Amino acid sequence: MGEKSEQKREYILKRAKEVFAKKGFRDVTMKDIVEACEISRGGLYLYFGSTEEIFKEILMSELESEEDDVTSYLTEDSTMADILMLFLKEQKKIILRKKQDITIATYEYLFAHKPEKKSQNVVYNQFEAGIMVLTKILEEGVRREEFYCENAEAEATNIMYVLEGMKICAKTFGVSERKVDRELLYIVSGLVMEEDDGQ
Amino acid sequence: MGEKSEQKREYILKRAKEVFAKKGFRDVTMKDIVEACEISRGGLYLYFGSTEEIFKEILMSELESEEDDVTSYLTEDSTMADILMLFLKEQKKIILRKKQDITIATYEYLFAHKPEKKSQNVVYNQFEAGIMVLTKILEEGVRREEFYCENAEAEATNIMYVLEGMKICAKTFGVSERKVDRELLYIVSGLVMEEDDGQ
Amino acid sequence: MGEKSEQKREYILKRAKEVFAKKGFRDVTMKDIVEACEISRGGLYLYFGSTEEIFKEILMSELESEEDDVTSYLTEDSTMADILMLFLKEQKKIILRKKQDITIATYEYLFAHKPEKKSQNVVYNQFEAGIMVLTKILEEGVRREEFYCENAEAEATNIMYVLEGMKICAKTFGVSERKVDRELLYIVSGLVMEEDDGQ
């Protein structure tokens, strides 16, 4: 813990994240990070022993910062449909973002280094967290009779798979904003009670 | 017409596929393939100039062999629900398969070598092909009054994202067969007409 | 000797010469020659064991064909100045030629494979032959009182060095036709008797 300068450690992680965002995980060498940080080779090794170690750290801090985002939705004072849209818009941002995006690096990292425990797997944690939040939103929406949904958790899981699917599609062959919007709309339209439904 | 012996070419591709299935794309060296094929370094270069070239070929032949599977569904003489289940079971096999599975290699390859044209992207092609097949199944199911679905193509797209999502989840943190079954059931249950549904 | 087809041998040499003219000696591989000849690898080895062997043969035949040119000068029926100019024009052609020119290849070959005996060295043979021809021309010119020259052989040697110098300069940094002409004129002007020279 009390090892070397914590400040420098953070600095390296910040710079390294930029490198991973640009080059993915596999193409990044220690030299790349050394150059991005403008420190010496030996200096970097004083803090981290490999790109893997560095990336693991970045992933950790990502997880922490994202948790805040996620929990904030339920505190909003508005309809559950609004809150759901807020959640989905956040996901849309993640799906479409270009800058500071370590999604590809994360996949590459996971392909190469499967964590022993699922609980150490960022993607899994994010996925489960998403299901939990969505479930709560849906349950509350159902309670308030805004949404129609027989099994909130099953629906939440389904939605998370859709989002995960869009995320990987966006990274492998590209998905336009229009397509994301259309898909999110399709999800929501399947949930909201159609008030004037006479058929 | 082909260069050198077509037979050996196929042999190399077969062995190489095993290597890619085991190690992904990025970790595979020409040496790995040379050893798997038990041929000489120079001998391999006679047929392929790089792991990329080899993998591209494998991807091509995958695409071809899969196309057959896909088109076969509509010729079946059975209910559309059966056909849909057949399609989904095929997808389930893809999601869960362990042997001869080059899914991770394919993602790694695509991350490193984005094709200039979308039409050259295997994952994209498979995705679009899936939407087409599913749309046809759904439309026919709706016509036969087996399924309820307002917009067949939108639903097909949605299902494909779910499948894609499960595929990547299976590769990043693992998904149990039970979870896949549950998800596929959820998809189907949202489509089939509930005959005696009075509530 | 009575080995294989003499005709094919000649064909290979002809094609190979084109390759050497284009790529020099060092850059030429057996593969290059195989491709230029449109024969098989094994087929080429039936006739020649290496690029060196091939080039040596080419050099031999060059030597033979050039000897004819050289000896022809003295049979001309004209002034010795005319004959000298003829000889120098031939040299000029050699210095400036671009097509079918294996000069560079020859130097590269000699740098890498010094012949044991000087008499096997093409450049040496050409050089000595040049001196002999020039000496005869000069001696005859002196006899006819066309030229002024105290030591014909020394002058001939000097001229040959100049020509050799221009040859290598042309290949290393390029020499314009104008410069060659000027130089040849300078050589000749130092030889011819200035009839009306009173100063």
Place this chain on the structure above:
Amino acid sequence: MGEKSEQKREYILKRAKEVFAKKGFRDVTMKDIVEACEISRGGLYLYFGSTEEIFKEILMSELESEEDDVTSYLTEDSTMADILMLFLKEQKKIILRKKQDITIATYEYLFAHKPEKKSQNVVYNQFEAGIMVLTKILEEGVRREEFYCENAEAEATNIMYVLEGMKICAKTFGVSERKVDRELLYIVSGLVMEEDDGQ
């Protein structure tokens, strides 16, 4: 200012020059230089990226060191004939030297890597520099009535071709010291005023 240790850089160049002197340019591999320097493969790449890069450097430093020699002639306090002999003796040394001689390597290098600009061509620069120095010597000699020479520059150019010719002949088939002496004498004898020449 330079990269890494300037001292080691010089050391590598020194050792590499020995290698080039012994093997020419084309036969030299990075491995050869690594072994001559007794450093590691990676270590060499820290300083130079290819044999070409190394040789270019050697050529540069050669050029610099030779310039000094050349300019020193005119400062001598002696007859112009002495100065001319000094210049020619220097050239003789170059023509005949065996140790530390990168002449062949230089030709091989130039054959393989023609510089875009003539001014970057070492042989050309040396040739032109030689013409300039010789021209000055001859002009001064004529002014002092030591030499007879109608066109100093033309004569200088002619002499340089002779020297260049001897240089290449020495490298391709060998020229004895006697022959060089005889040739240089012939050049000088054509220039000096024959004071008591009555015949």
Place this chain on the structure above:
DNA sequence: TATGAATGAGTCTTCATTCAT
């Protein structure tokens, strides 16, 4: 004779990692 697939030795080049300063 002729073919051309196959071999493997040899070079180039990059990178993680160490270590004297």
Place this chain on the structure above:
DNA sequence: AATGAATGAAGACTCATTCAT
């Protein structure tokens, strides 16, 4: 703590040469 020169293992790639057909 920090530096950055140095190392050497590992992978890519080419080519002369052989050999079964």
